[in-house]
Amino acid sequence: MTITFRRPGLVCTDHFLDVPLDHAAPDGPSVRVYAREVAAAGKEDADLPWLLFLQGGPGYKANRPGAGSGAWLDRALRDYRVLLLDQRGTGRSTPANRQTLPSDPQEAAACLRHFRADSIVRDAELLRRHLVGDRPWSVLGQSFGGFCAVTYLSFAPEGLREVFITGGLPSLTATPDEWYRASYRRIAAANERYFARYPGDQDVARRIVARLEEADERLPGGERLSAWRFQTVGMDLGHSSRFDDLHYLLEEAFLPDGRLSDTFLHQVGDAVSFATHPLYAVVHEACLGNGMRSGWSADRVLAEFPQFDPHADPFRFLGETIHRRLFEEDPALIPLRECADLIAESEWPALYDAERLAATTVPVAAAVYHDDMYVDRDMSLETAAAIRGIRTWVTSEYAHNGLAADARVLDRLIALVRGEV
Structure with missing residues (x-):
């Protein structure tokens, strides 16, 4: 189901896709994921590269255009067609909360084992194939969205054209x-x-x-x-x-x-x-x-x-x-x-693959905020050293919300990936 609407300067299209709750059991129960496609007015029919935005969290829906989406969106729309994904369990995707989860705690916990970055990345890959076929797309991950981007690099690098990460390089080894x-x-x-x-x-x-x-x-x-x-x-x-x-x-x-x-x-x-x-x-x-x-x-x-x-x-x-x-x-x-x-008390499968990260050929640029309260600078830099070819920008000019606060953050990352700085 697709619905398109316009607001000043933007053309937005709603996309829904049913995906397996457990990607290892594709014939089992499904959940619905929602994503909003956003293009600049006048560019809605242009053959632009796609940029998937992965929101911070976990458990938060994507920003809504014009309602706190932040400075980055206008900058992104100059070069990209943006997809704002409500990660599974959030926003207009099938919700996961006290009203919708099974009342039995064991059943609810079994369901929620499929709501981490590994499942989010597999949802994104199904969306990519649904929307753009075999073409890889770009990914912008903010905070937890950056964690998801590193999982993406580990599990499905073939789907990636380039990756931008802001305040979201996870530790690969820390307990x-x-x-x-x-x-x-x-x-x-x-x-x-x-x-x-x-x-x-x-x-x-x-x-x-x-x-x-x-x-x-x-x-x-x-x-x-x-x-x-x-x-x-x-x-x-x-x-x-x-x-x-x-x-x-x-x-x-x-x-x-x-x-x-x-x-x-x-x-x-x-x-x-x-x-x-x-x-x-x-x-x-x-x-x-x-x-x-x-x-x-x-x-x-x-x-x-x-x-x-x-x-x-x-x-x-x-x-x-x-x-x-x-x-x-x-x-x-x-x-x-x-x-x-x-x-x-659950034991969990790994979210990152150090060998694949060390061998990746996907261009990656990451902003690391020097005094970030949420994501440790030293752990982030240790992870950056483990990702082949990554270009890392360490700055004390911004707090964790730098991406939303100033379009120059995304502008800098794009320039890093393109080799302009």
Whole structure:
């Protein structure tokens, strides 16, 4: 089914394709994947190369044109026909959440074993053949989308014309524990930067924690807000576009009588809920190790970092760390708790092939952000050294959202692949 619509400057076409839930069992159950084709107005009939965009996540739908798609899209449309893929389980693809997954935890966990980068890449290959036949296409991977791009290079390099990666070179060797150990250090550094800019927010955060310990403050979903869950609003500290938003949130935390304001509680409720992206919470750890069990790694490693206790002085926010406690407090995740436990204890196949990466002939360019809170710089550079011919640009000018913030990021990567810089 294809539907085309126009908006100023763009021509968009919807594509749906049924693909196997388990690509190793093509005759078994299927799921539907959705992708939006975008071309610049006046170029919709041109024979342009295709650029597949792989969104960060896991568990997030692709950006919508004109609704936060970011600076990169206009730059891409100068040279490419862009395909925005809602990775399986997200957006307009068959959703994977508490409403749609099997009620039996074992069945739900068995289903969710097919929602990592390996399945996403195989979906993309079916889409490529469906849309462009045997022609290879270009891929742009942001964050987790970059992880998927490295899996693509490992599993199906014949489908690739060139690859661009921003803030998303995964470790090929790190265990989840090693990944989180580095993550907590980066999150601590992000806290240092935040409170250096807003030193008065230390007192506000401590007052909020004290209030949550003594009073029953409820979020819009009806659940009590804990001090620990309040800490998780630090998830966005690694985005330049959202760094200051946390301060503006804290500015309106209290009413004159010392209660937390509805304004604050509603905004916190939106920030800490996984209702719009539950898949992120369920499979996040499973996407970190290259064929390893995670076993609630973020919880295990957190014990090594007592400075993240919500009552510690100074106070620190948490960042991109997924904890079992989320499945006890978030109404969107509570029904998936047993499923998440099974996922955490699962053994996983490898996502990357070091030998194929070392032998690849696909042109690859990657932006590595020097102070990225989400993806470790040193691990990224170690991986870059393992990918044949990759051109790596290390920059401290941008945060993790550099691709969305400035069209020059994609422009630089295209120039690197073309040998222009």
